[in-house]
Amino acid sequence: MSNETIATETTEAVGELPIDELLSDGITNxxxxxxxxxxxxxxxxxxxxxxxxxxxxxSFPQEALLESMQRVVAERxxxxxxxxxxxxxxxxxxxxxxRYNKRFGTDYTADDVLITTGSQQILDLLGKxxxxxxxxxxxxxxxxxxxxxxxxxxxxxFHEVELTEDGLNIxxxxxxxxxxxxxxxxxxNFQNPTGLTYSAEGRRQVREALTGRNIVxxxxxxxxxxxxxxxxxPYIGGTALPHGVIMGSFSKTVTPGFRMGYILTKDHALxxxxxxxxxxxxxxxxxxxxxxxxxxxxxxxxxxxxxxxRNLYRDQARAMTDAMAECFxxxxxxxxxxxxMFLWATLPEGINTMDLFPKALERNVAxxxxxxxxxxxxxxxxxxxxxxxxxxxxxxDGIRRLAEAIAEAL
Amino acid sequence: MSNETIATETTEAVGELPIDELLSDGITNxxxxxxxxxxxxxxxxxxxxxxxxxxxxxSFPQEALLESMQRVVAERxxxxxxxxxxxxxxxxxxxxxxRYNKRFGTDYTADDVLITTGSQQILDLLGKxxxxxxxxxxxxxxxxxxxxxxxxxxxxxFHEVELTEDGLNIxxxxxxxxxxxxxxxxxxNFQNPTGLTYSAEGRRQVREALTGRNIVxxxxxxxxxxxxxxxxxPYIGGTALPHGVIMGSFSKTVTPGFRMGYILTKDHALxxxxxxxxxxxxxxxxxxxxxxxxxxxxxxxxxxxxxxxRNLYRDQARAMTDAMAECFxxxxxxxxxxxxMFLWATLPEGINTMDLFPKALERNVAxxxxxxxxxxxxxxxxxxxxxxxxxxxxxxDGIRRLAEAIAEAL
Numbered sequence: 001m002s003n004e005t006i007a008t009e010t011t012e013a014v015g016e017l018p019i020d021e022l023l024s025d026g027i028t029n030x031x032x033x034x035x036x037x038x039x040x041x042x043x044x045x046x047x048x049x050x051x052x053x054x055x056x057x058x059s060f061p062q063e064a065l066l067e068s069m070q071r072v073v074a075e076r077x078x079x080x081x082x083x084x085x086x087x088x089x090x091x092x093x094x095x096x097x098x099r100y101n102k103r104f105g106t107d108y109t110a111d112d113v114l115i116t117t118g119s120q121q122i123l124d125l126l127g128k129x130x131x132x133x134x135x136x137x138x139x140x141x142x143x144x145x146x147x148x149x150x151x152x153x154x155x156x157x158f159h160e161v162e163l164t165e166d167g168l169n170i171x172x173x174x175x176x177x178x179x180x181x182x183x184x185x186x187x188x189n190f191q192n193p194t195g196l197t198y199s200a201e202g203r204r205q206v207r208e209a210l211t212g213r214n215i216v217x218x219x220x221x222x223x224x225x226x227x228x229x230x231x232x233x234p235y236i237g238g239t240a241l242p243h244g245v246i247m248g249s250f251s252k253t254v255t256p257g258f259r260m261g262y263i264l265t266k267d268h269a270l271x272x273x274x275x276x277x278x279x280x281x282x283x284x285x286x287x288x289x290x291x292x293x294x295x296x297x298x299x300x301x302x303x304x305x306x307x308x309x310r311n312l313y314r315d316q317a318r319a320m321t322d323a324m325a326e327c328f329x330x331x332x333x334x335x336x337x338x339x340x341m342f343l344w345a346t347l348p349e350g351i352n353t354m355d356l357f358p359k360a361l362e363r364n365v366a367x368x369x370x371x372x373x374x375x376x377x378x379x380x381x382x383x384x385x386x387x388x389x390x391x392x393x394x395x396x397d398g399i400r401r402l403a404e405a406i407a408e409a410l
Numbered sequence: 411m412s413n414e415t416i417a418t419e420t421t422e423a424v425g426e427l428p429i430d431e432l433l434s435d436g437i438t439n440x441x442x443x444x445x446x447x448x449x450x451x452x453x454x455x456x457x458x459x460x461x462x463x464x465x466x467x468x469s470f471p472q473e474a475l476l477e478s479m480q481r482v483v484a485e486r487x488x489x490x491x492x493x494x495x496x497x498x499x500x501x502x503x504x505x506x507x508x509r510y511n512k513r514f515g516t517d518y519t520a521d522d523v524l525i526t527t528g529s530q531q532i533l534d535l536l537g538k539x540x541x542x543x544x545x546x547x548x549x550x551x552x553x554x555x556x557x558x559x560x561x562x563x564x565x566x567x568f569h570e571v572e573l574t575e576d577g578l579n580i581x582x583x584x585x586x587x588x589x590x591x592x593x594x595x596x597x598x599n600f601q602n603p604t605g606l607t608y609s610a611e612g613r614r615q616v617r618e619a620l621t622g623r624n625i626v627x628x629x630x631x632x633x634x635x636x637x638x639x640x641x642x643x644p645y646i647g648g649t650a651l652p653h654g655v656i657m658g659s660f661s662k663t664v665t666p667g668f669r670m671g672y673i674l675t676k677d678h679a680l681x682x683x684x685x686x687x688x689x690x691x692x693x694x695x696x697x698x699x700x701x702x703x704x705x706x707x708x709x710x711x712x713x714x715x716x717x718x719x720r721n722l723y724r725d726q727a728r729a730m731t732d733a734m735a736e737c738f739x740x741x742x743x744x745x746x747x748x749x750x751m752f753l754w755a756t757l758p759e760g761i762n763t764m765d766l767f768p769k770a771l772e773r774n775v776a777x778x779x780x781x782x783x784x785x786x787x788x789x790x791x792x793x794x795x796x797x798x799x800x801x802x803x804x805x806x807d808g809i810r811r812l813a814e815a816i817a818e819a820l
Binding site (some may be wrong): 017018019021022023024026029030031032052053054055059060062063065066068070073077078080081082083084108109117118120121123126128129130131132133135145146149150152153156182183199212213214215216242243251255256257258259267270272273275276277279280282283284285286287288289 | 416419429431432434436440442443465467475476480487488490491492493494528530539540542543545561564565593626653666667668679682685690691692693695697699
């Protein structure tokens with residue numbers, strides 16, 4: 001029956017029925033990801049790309065995951081292939097809560113955790129459950145571009161607050177809070193795009209400014225376990241503020257291909273709203289993948305695995321900053337991350353890195369211009385560089401060619 | 411480093427900072443899924459539940475999927491664990507296009523297909539890219555409750571059009587089209603919740619009413635391959651109308667646990683908007699699961715697998731309708747599905763099936779009351795019954811007990 005060919009009547013596509021008239025205001029105001037466009041341009045194998053945000057494949061424990069798959073099929077059977085609960089499987093939520101409690105002395109339980117389809121989905125869900133058109137949302141300046149994209153669908157008012165070497169510009173933060181905002185979105189560790197980390201004092205100042213304000217405090221922490229220098233610091237909100245939300249992910253520690261993120265919060269009224277929004281978004285996250293990740297975590301030493309990743313990323317980051325110190329013109333400043341995957345270079349004002357991009361590409365090297373990381377459009381003299389997905393020799397060589405392109409633009 | 415316990419400062423949760431003030435209008439107007447609440451009530455193993463929508467585990471080819479996983483790890487390696495393209499992998503999109511072309515004589519290509527995190531995600535994406543507050547959306551009366559939920563987040567105006575034995579009430583459809591709508595959402599085969607299927611003539615009438623209208627025509631078809639009686643019929647829109655969209659899924663044919671759905675449309679402007687919305691929603695669908703499904707489809711005979719499922723569901727559906735004909739009071743009418751997973755019973759007006767639910771539960775049998783399947787709230791005398799997840803003896807026994815509860819309510 002299903003092999004029969006059934007004739008379908010076809011009318012001409014009607015040009016007088018334009019789709020543009022049907023598209024929502026939200027999507028019309030949401031730019032497609034510029035990074036994805038750049039990745040296409042930089043996909044030529046001849047190009048050294050510092051543009052992507054790809055973890056090094058060394059971080060994917062492929063064989064151990066395959067062993068977990070075999071155990072999950074043997075031990076869980078049909079349950080691993082059936083529809084499942086929206087919040088995620090209990091065992092994995094419990095593992096996550098215990099991991100945070102061990103690291104931060106918190107008292108999270110499985111009931112405080114919800115599993116999502118990558119941590120990107122959390123941005124989508126938070127936007128939906130909090131932001132009506134015109135509502136205020138505070139973001140770092142610059143910030144993660146896909147957060148801008150996810151929130152933009154709800155047409156909020158963005159308040160950008162300058163990111164400093166050790167936190168936020170507190171005067172700007174207080175002004176944004178006074179203007180009114182339902183949510184503040186922060187990336188306190190090895191920020192994307194800058195690689196900056198809030199200091200203990202910087203965190204304290206931000207927490208103090210937020211105390212007593214009715215606002216959801218979101219800390220996105222995909223790289224927290226990838227610290228290769230210095231010591232871990234407590235969250236700003238977390239369990240310390242009433243609407244504290246932590247976002248986590250297995251994308252940088254196990255595999256991004258599984259799309260496995262999670263949210264931790266003690267605010268169960270907020271979590272219930274997020275649960276309802278997730279039901280409507282995709283019912284639940286791939287349950288087979290949840291069981292596999294849980295089995296992997298139970299049968300392997302994640303900390304041992306992380307040491308490997310951290311050592312690699314430390315060497316790659318140093319190779320990049322050493323090469324930049326050696327080759328870049330003195331007018332260019334750059335961050336020295338203590339972890340994560342990115343660093344940030346600032347060129348003299350007046351140099352638009354969007355214009356520099358094609359010049360660098362002529363030299364077979366790619367980066368992401370700063371522009372898409374700002375909620376406010378406009379020319380920028382900044383750029384993001386990823387150091388996790390090229391070997392040290394390639395990094396040195398690519399930075400040398402990028403330095404040439406910059407020198408020419410000065 | 412990651413094992414260290416770091417003290418986190420804790421302040422009291424502040425009752426004067428209520429989250430209700432921060433929640434969006436959209437989420438406040440979106441009810442949590444009533445079915446999920448019912449499933450919890452019906453999870454007692456003593457209860458015969460016709461309430462769920464679970465495929466029979468016979469439909470999960472567990473061993474073949476495990477073999478595919480082994481091949482994917484061996485053949486694809488790190489690519490199967492890395493970040494991937496938003497639209498989905500080319501091979502799977504191509505397989506889906508060819509399958510539809512074979513079944514319906516269409517000319518879809520991989521470029522007309524986008525892979526989603528379950529077909530539920532398509533409802534979310536369509537709502538986002540089309541519906542601003544107050545925009546019209548036409549739905550069947552009754553319709554899939556999670557579609558109401560997904561669209562409701564965008565606060566549209568719902569126009570309900572009566573579903574008939576062989577299609578839609580055309581007068582109501584024309585009135586709804588005249589009132590203005592950006593999208594019409596239809597489930598033409600073995601509809602959820604009613605089990606009804608549009609006839610060839612019913613499809614022709616609806617297509618005629620839609621011709622020349624600037625409207626996105628969405629046909630949700632998760633059960634199309636589960637036809638156990640009669641012959642497949644062409645879509646209403648599909649390639650025949652300029653903004654035709656087909657929604658498909660591997661949830662009922664391979665596994666729901668993987669959350670793997672897809673959209674087919676020749677409208678590339680619409681598809682581009684959906685691609686942007688998906689980027690912001692979850693970047694891409696689990697790429698390992700995509701490779702596994704593709705490998706499974708390439709190394710196994712899906713049609714042979716489907717015959718098994720169809721035969722089982724035919725027997726189960728007959729067991730249920732036979733038992734209903736025998737036991738139910740004459741005042742109760744019910745549908746006789748030609749495929750899918752559900753049927754629909756209509757009790758005499760005045761009997762609220764929401765009130766009947768606890769009475770049935772006392773007799774250890776559960777169903778879904780009709781109410782949540784209507785966009786317009788109000789008491790209903792209808793109910794949805796699932797026949798795919800219980801054996802024939804259990805079905806007969808459960809229907810007998812349900813008949814007793816109904817007889818008592820008359």
